[in-house]
Amino acid sequence: MSFLSQYWPIITPAMLFAILAIIEIFIPRRTLNLSRKWRWITHALFLGTNNIIGRLLAFIIIVPAAANWAYDNQFGLFYMFDLPWWVVAILSVIIMDFAVWLQHRLMHVHPLLWRMHSVHHSDRDLDVTSALRFHPFELIVSTLYKSAWVIMLGVPLAVAVFFEVWLNACAMFNHSNIKLPKKFDRIVRLFLVTPDMHIIHHTTHRDEQNSNYGFALSIWDRLFNSYNDQPRDGHNGLTIGLEEAQNDAPSKPLWSFLLPFRNVE
Ligand SMILES: [Zn+2]
Incomplete structure (x- = not known):
């Protein structure tokens, strides 16, 4: 039990990953464009670098340091009010979710940020492993950005860790290649970003990439006018990835890691 309570931030995402990966085999939404082998090898490498650089930085060093500093100095919005812990927890998750939406x-x-983020968008298929495909530089920027919010708000450490796991779980869900009943999608989409909503953000059309920025809550796109209900080319006709990289290069590790340094517009 203590093992589980200590390692749940690692065990829960790993289990969810396995469950989604298995469901994808049985009820896929789309047939994949590229062979799984290279894509998964590349994404496994991203998982490796991101776990070392990103997770270590996020879970063990920066976010805890930010949360502890805010606590020690009673700094941050929530420390100014005497709120019950659960109110702080709910508000933290909602506001942090908005912060991540804004970051996205x-x-x-921003052209420099897009260079890093385009690595994620260069994926020519979407499945649960796409949620791992973030350049380590993007993860560093994102960790520092989130830590600044943790300090500004005074988010407690446990909530900050929970938020990371929750965000990760949502990203795995909405990148997964799973065919969900239309009705289920409609209902869930009222609150959360579904795979059919997020795929629109991954088509080659720039205007569609500039919509549906949400990772967890779907409200921000509706509120700030960036919500897109259906892909222009339909779910069966849409093309995933970058217009300029419709070949098998995005499945290769070196190409993917070096993309931010290339002159891709
Ligand atoms: Zn994006």
């Missing part, structure tokens, strides 16, 4: 939008606007 900025990733698409």
Whole structure:
């Protein structure tokens, strides 16, 4: 039990990953464009670098340091009010989710940030492993950004860790290649970003990439006018990835890691 309570931030995502990966085999939404082998090898490497650089930085060093510093100094919005812990927890998750939505939008606007984020978008298929495909540089930027929010808000450490796991779980879900009943999608989409909603963000059309930025809650795109209900080319006709990289290069590790340094517009 203590093993589980100590390692749940690693065990839960790993289990969810396995479950989604198995469901993808039985009820896939789309047939994949590229062979799984190279894509999965590349994404496994991303998992490796991101776990070493990102997770270590996020879970063990920076986010705890930020949360502890805020606690020690009673710094941050929530420490100014005497709120019950569960109110702080709920508000933290909602506001942090907005912060991540905003960060994602900025990733698409700023050319330097887009260079890093385009690695994620260069994937020519979407499945549960796409949620791992983030350049380590993007993860570093994102960890520092989230830590700043943790300090500003005064998010407790346990909530900050929970949020990381929750966000990760949502990303795995909405990148997964699973055919869900339309009705289920409609209902879930009212609150959470579904695979059919997120895929629109991954088509080759720029205007569609600049919509549906949400990772967990779907409300921000509706609220800030970036919600897109259906892909222009339909779910069966859409093309995933970058317009300029419709070959098998995105499945290769070196190409993917070096993409931010290339002159891809
Ligand atoms: Zn994006």
